Amino acid sequence: MIKIEFYSLLRLLLKQEKLALPSVQEETIRELLPRLQQQLSTPFLHKLLDKKGELIPGTIILINRRNILHLNKLETPVHSGDVVAFFPPGAGG
Amino acid sequence: MASSVRYNRQVLQWGEEKQEQIEQAVILIAGLGGLGATVSQLLARAGVGKLYLVDDALVDWPDLNRQLLYSEGDVGLPKLKMAQTQLEQINSQINIEVIEKRIDSSFCCPADITLVVDCLDNYTSRFDLEESLPQSTYLVHGAIEGDQGQVLTIRKGDSQPLIQLFAGTRQPRGTIPVTGANAVTIGSLMANEVFQVIFGQPNLLNRCLVIGLGDLHFSFLDI
Numbered sequence: 001m002i003k004i005e006f007y008s009l010l011r012l013l014l015k016q017e018k019l020a021l022p023s024v025q026e027e028t029i030r031e032l033l034p035r036l037q038q039q040l041s042t043p044f045l046h047k048l049l050d051k052k053g054e055l056i057p058g059t060i061i062l063i064n065r066r067n068i069l070h071l072n073k074l075e076t077p078v079h080s081g082d083v084v085a086f087f088p089p090g091a092g093g
Numbered sequence: 094m095a096s097s098v099r100y101n102r103q104v105l106q107w108g109e110e111k112q113e114q115i116e117q118a119v120i121l122i123a124g125l126g127g128l129g130a131t132v133s134q135l136l137a138r139a140g141v142g143k144l145y146l147v148d149d150a151l152v153d154w155p156d157l158n159r160q161l162l163y164s165e166g167d168v169g170l171p172k173l174k175m176a177q178t179q180l181e182q183i184n185s186q187i188n189i190e191v192i193e194k195r196i197d198s199s200f201c202c203p204a205d206i207t208l209v210v211d212c213l214d215n216y217t218s219r220f221d222l223e224e225s226l227p228q229s230t231y232l233v234h235g236a237i238e239g240d241q242g243q244v245l246t247i248r249k250g251d252s253q254p255l256i257q258l259f260a261g262t263r264q265p266r267g268t269i270p271v272t273g274a275n276a277v278t279i280g281s282l283m284a285n286e287v288f289q290v291i292f293g294q295p296n297l298l299n300r301c302l303v304i305g306l307g308d309l310h311f312s313f314l315d316i
Contacts, residue, residue, distance in 0.1 A: 005314070007303045007312060007314055008241045008243075008303055008305065009239075009241060011305070011310070011312070012305060012307070012308070017312060055261065056263075057261050057262065057263035058261075058262070058263035059261075060258070060259060060260070060261055060262060062258075062314075062316070065253065065315060065316050066253075067257055067258060067259075067260050067261065069260040069261045070257050070260060085314055087301075087303070087314060089236060089238075089243055089259060089262055090236035090237045090238035090239075090241050090242050090243055091214070091215065091216060091236055091238055091262065091263075091264055091265060091269060092126075092127070092214050092236060092237050092238050092265075092269035092271050093124050093126050093127060093128045093129065093211075093212050093213050093214035093235070093236060093237065
């Protein structure tokens, strides 16, 4: 299973903090995202991806605590046991 | 006023030894907006030995909903000067040094700091602040937006750097919505974490506390 966590405004939007998804062999974050949206009642991919399917700045995506921008971005593979966190952090002070 | 009288309420809570640790601490507060105004007051009231204050902005009317150091008569005046005056009135026994500067890549961190508090309002300055720190320095980060906020402690060289963790973060265009209650709540939690770091017992080292005041939700994100 893959552990999914939503924080801050995404948690509020989706009314869900955590869920588990069965893992799929050789799946990437790009492939995981639509499968994740199917599991949820509220569309949210428009918050993460532009019309070309590329990441929109604003939400950090961590796999096992590492930002995917420092891994292989959307092509980062996801494995069983991984924790994938979606966090749109506050910016103001 | 003798310290034994002035601080006796908090000494009853944490003891003489920890009070001495607080009075020996040297802390840099970067940003004197909503978070910095609360953090600086709480650290000054607790008797932190020396505070460095860094900011370059003027007090403006929209600041007054949450920046507890300033009043109507301060509008148009430098935050740094007004903050220093207010904090010296709150506690004349501590040492306050001001650095009137916007934090950018040229910023040099003072050599004698115990830890740094990130009360800034943008990620570019946060990354520049982090870059300026000596190795092993603790940094307590906080940020707010709407009724959401986060607090996190890192130790430079040991923790995942902010610039890596928050890569891809967007600085919102225009004015960021902020409420007074959220700024003071997150600022208070940051001050609490500062004391825990001084005591050698940080609660949020590599562990981000994420708060939603709208539905009063607290969660933790391990980083």
